Amino acid sequence: MTAILELKNVSKNFGGVSAVSNVSFGLKQGEIVGLIGPNGAGKTTLVNLVTGVHSLSDGQVIFKGEDVGSQKPFQAARRGLARTFQIVQPFPEMTVLENVSAGAVFGGAAGGIAAGQEAAQAELDFVGLGHVANEPASSLSLPNRKRLELAKSLAMKPSVLLLDEVNAGLNASEIDDALKLIEQISGRGVTILIIEHLMKVVLSVSERLLVLHHGELIADGTPKQVVEDQRVIEAYLGAKFAERYKVAG
Amino acid sequence: MSIAAVVAYTIALALIPQFAGNYETRIAISVAMFSALALSWNFIGGFTGYPSFSTAAFFGLGCYIGALSQRAGLPAEAAWMIATVGVAAFAAALGAIILRLKGHYFAIGSIAIVEVTRLIISSWGSVTGGGDGLNVPLMTGTPDVVAARILYIMLAVMGGAFVATVIVDRSRLGFGLRCIHQNEDAADMVGVDTTRFKIAAFVLSALFCGLVGAVYASWVGYIDPTDSFSILLTVKVPVMALLGGAGTLAGPIVGAGVFVLLEEFFWANFLQWNRAILGIIIVFLIFFLPGGLLKIRYKNLLKKLSANRSADRSNTVSEGEAKG
Ligand SMILES: Nc1ncnc2c1ncn2[C@@H]1O[C@H](COP(=O)(O)OP(=O)(O)O)[C@@H](O)[C@H]1O
Ligand SMILES: [Mg+2]
Numbered sequence: 001m002t003a004i005l006e007l008k009n010v011s012k013n014f015g016g017v018s019a020v021s022n023v024s025f026g027l028k029q030g031e032i033v034g035l036i037g038p039n040g041a042g043k044t045t046l047v048n049l050v051t052g053v054h055s056l057s058d059g060q061v062i063f064k065g066e067d068v069g070s071q072k073p074f075q076a077a078r079r080g081l082a083r084t085f086q087i088v089q090p091f092p093e094m095t096v097l098e099n100v101s102a103g104a105v106f107g108g109a110a111g112g113i114a115a116g117q118e119a120a121q122a123e124l125d126f127v128g129l130g131h132v133a134n135e136p137a138s139s140l141s142l143p144n145r146k147r148l149e150l151a152k153s154l155a156m157k158p159s160v161l162l163l164d165e166v167n168a169g170l171n172a173s174e175i176d177d178a179l180k181l182i183e184q185i186s187g188r189g190v191t192i193l194i195i196e197h198l199m200k201v202v203l204s205v206s207e208r209l210l211v212l213h214h215g216e217l218i219a220d221g222t223p224k225q226v227v228e229d230q231r232v233i234e235a236y237l238g239a240k241f242a243e244r245y246k247v248a249g
Numbered sequence: 250m251s252i253a254a255v256v257a258y259t260i261a262l263a264l265i266p267q268f269a270g271n272y273e274t275r276i277a278i279s280v281a282m283f284s285a286l287a288l289s290w291n292f293i294g295g296f297t298g299y300p301s302f303s304t305a306a307f308f309g310l311g312c313y314i315g316a317l318s319q320r321a322g323l324p325a326e327a328a329w330m331i332a333t334v335g336v337a338a339f340a341a342a343l344g345a346i347i348l349r350l351k352g353h354y355f356a357i358g359s360i361a362i363v364e365v366t367r368l369i370i371s372s373w374g375s376v377t378g379g380g381d382g383l384n385v386p387l388m389t390g391t392p393d394v395v396a397a398r399i400l401y402i403m404l405a406v407m408g409g410a411f412v413a414t415v416i417v418d419r420s421r422l423g424f425g426l427r428c429i430h431q432n433e434d435a436a437d438m439v440g441v442d443t444t445r446f447k448i449a450a451f452v453l454s455a456l457f458c459g460l461v462g463a464v465y466a467s468w469v470g471y472i473d474p475t476d477s478f479s480i481l482l483t484v485k486v487p488v489m490a491l492l493g494g495a496g497t498l499a500g501p502i503v504g505a506g507v508f509v510l511l512e513e514f515f516w517a518n519f520l521q522w523n524r525a526i527l528g529i530i531i532v533f534l535i536f537f538l539p540g541g542l543l544k545i546r547y548k549n550l551l552k553k554l555s556a557n558r559s560a561d562r563s564n565t566v567s568e569g570e571a572k573g
Binding site: 051054072073074077078083085089090091092093096098101102103105106107108110113152153156 | 425434442
């Protein structure tokens with residue numbers, strides 16, 4: 001099966017700094033893939049390259065067979081390529097419902113504002129924010145802001161969803177809830193790339209893992225293959241983690 | 250509710266020539282004219298949150314396009330339409346460039362446009378008459394008849410700008426502009442074509458100004474670059490919109506009405522203080538009325554005043570934080 005999203009030799013330099021270099025991988029329809037790497041590895045930059053926030057220094061991004069390397073963010077959204085922000089980006093003075101309807105009205109299929117609100121309410125119920133629909137977005141707690149981000153991108157009816165550190169800043173039980181939600185989203189047939197700096201968070205949900213280190217993709221395989229990979233152990237995990245994983249797994 | 254109030258207010262203004270003299274009619278024209286200008290500004294400054302100071306450029310170009318068309322022999326109505334379309338096209342072309350700037354940079358860029366257009370008009374003497382200005386064919390009729398007619402036209406423009414405001418407010422366009430105002434990157438990311446939306450807002454903020462300028466030129470019968478591209482006008486109009494409440498439906502109308510009446514009062518009573526009123530209102534707005542007259546919670550204000558008298562000032566601080 002061909003990939004729904006494919007990156008071919010993607011690179012990005014900021015001035016002299018190479019943030020992403022020569023990264024290639026594909027996401028298959030319906031997959032959940034984890035993208036991990038320490039802070040500064042280039043994960044967010046990669047998301048920005050795929051969604052048109054940054055222009056590519058080199059390489060190609062192919063979405064549903066189309067070269068989308070020069071798209072703008074709003075075009076990515078309308079094509080069904082949605083993302084959440086590592087640093088949540090609400091419309092602070094709008095209600096939670098209005099925030100999510102923006103996704104439905106501009107990025108999704110909703111014809112008008114009324115249809116957008118209906119679609120938005122459904123997504124809010126899905127992520128568990130139905131009861132605060134009419135509160136201002138700025139009043140939400142951090143876990144709820146992350147859910148709002150998620151609902152907003154779901155309202156865009158994406159076929160591929162890039163989740164940039166949706167779990168950062170959450171405690172263990174909140175992370176469990178968020179992961180359950182992500183599995184449900186995947187159950188709808190949405191292809192998901194879940195980005196994390198901590199491997200243990202994504203290990204349980206990912207069918208496949210990608211490891212980014214200093215902007216380079218150093219591993220691409222099943223969780224088991226990746227944690228046993230010598231380069232990953234040296235560069236990122238440390239020997240201790242690999243030992244523990246072997247014992248536990 | 251505010252729609253009904255605006256309709257009633259418009260009718261009341263339209264009745265002024267029947268019941269009052271030429272002086273009151275002239276003030277009513279001023280009120281209608283500045284209401285239309287402030288409503289226009291509201292599209293870019295209020296809905297979108299881009300602090301535009303281009304009003305005088307659009308107004309001045311409207312004056313000149315209208316006046317030149319009339320001098321070329323076109324009837325006034327045709328000249329006004331040409332001015333409207335011409336200024337809208339100018340804003341569309343310019344918007345694509347200037348709307349790349351944000352915040353203070355946009356504000357400075359937009360004020361530079363006023364100066365540049367003024368310089369072009371005053372240097373292009375062979376066509377525009379340069380610094381000597383231009384005479385515009387006078388409207389036929391007694392002064393009273395002409396004034397009443399101008400008032401109705403200005404009220405129609407104000408009404409048109411208000412209807413456009415209501416439509417935009419309820420449409421995808423208005424929703425997208427509010428998203429841009431609150432977080433432009435997030436708006437982009439949910440699928441708002443921010444460039445096109447901002448240009449649409451900029452064009453809306455321009456076309457009514459162009460029309461008002463052309464009608465103004467027909468009314469006064471003489472225009473020159475200093476009067477048409479006045480920096481005072483370009484500052485006054487946003488202040489009016491902010492005074493009433495930027496981003497609200499009726500705020501610009503309220504602000505324009507209050508401002509024109511205050512100005513008239515100061516003008517009549519303290520001639521030399523007239524300019525100071527603008528400064529006082531600006532300072533007042535920045536410190537006490539960040540949301541404008543329509544957004545004050547009058548009940549809270551009373552409570553706060555009585556609380557302040559007895560207690561310390563901590564209430565005021567927390568209220569200020571909630572706004573920010
Ligand atoms: N807009 C930018 N301008 C310059 N450098 C940037 C920019 N965005 C990211 N970088 C740099 O690129 C590298 C990767 O950053 P980032 O993608 O945010 O990493 P991660 O998300 O994996 O923590 C870092 O060295 C960062 O400083
Ligand atoms: Mg990051």
